[in-house]
Amino acid sequence: MVSALIRRVEGAGGHAMVLARGDRGGGAILIACAEKGRVEKLLERTLDFDGGYVWTACGPEAGEESQKFQDYLDRRRARDPDLWIVELDIAQAERFAAETI
Incomplete structure (x- = not known):
């Protein structure tokens, strides 16, 4: 899934x-949606009520300083x-993630 998204x-x-x-066989996926090198949003792949996958916003709010995003990612990775x-650096990164599920 990750390699298809990158391609x-x-x-x-x-x-x-x-x-x-x-x-390789599992694990949660977080997407850092960036534009022009600045992370604007974090998305996490989660299960919905129907058993399908959806992307859910998580972490700091858009516009927060980049260190808050990094601290959040470090805490999640430690757990x-x-x-x-x-990280996807492209306009409408969320759309690319949604279309790849």
Whole structure:
């Protein structure tokens, strides 16, 4: 799933990078949605009530200083070593994530 997302973003002219590798067969996924190098939003892949996956906003609010985003990612990774963290630097990063599920 992560590799497909990276290919789609880079194919559309954006930049994608794995910040932390999780478990190959599972593990939660966090997406850092960025534009022009500035993280604007964090999304986490979660299960909905129907058993499907959706992207849910998590972490600091948009416009917060970048250190707050990094602190949040560090805390999440410390609690869950299987966590994937992927940064997508492209306009409408949330759309790319939603279309790749």
